[in-house]
Amino acid sequence: MILHAAALIATGTAGYLLGGVAGAAAGVGVWALVLIAWWPRGARKALAVPRPVEPRRVSAQEIADAIDRLEGIARQRNWDIEKRFEMARKACEYPAMTIEELERRYDEEAKGKA
16 A cells, blocks of 8 residues: 555656646556556455354364373463363364464453353
């Protein structure tokens, strides 16, 4: 956005120096046409908003395995037993999320309940 504004100022100034007010108007108009022409191309390159992650169904065995894998982290971060089980469940439901993100979500939910 700042680059667009700088280019607009530069084309307006160059136009003014070359042709006065009419030149400035022409320079600004040309830059506006360039932006309009490139707009659809930039819209295709825009990052899409990520879809919410849907939880998947998990079995009790998967949760037990996750508890075993998370044991070291749980001891290090001093999680209580309730948080250990909930974090293991969340780790199974949302396998693409990091432990830090899952813990942040857990803490937000815990604050909402309190």
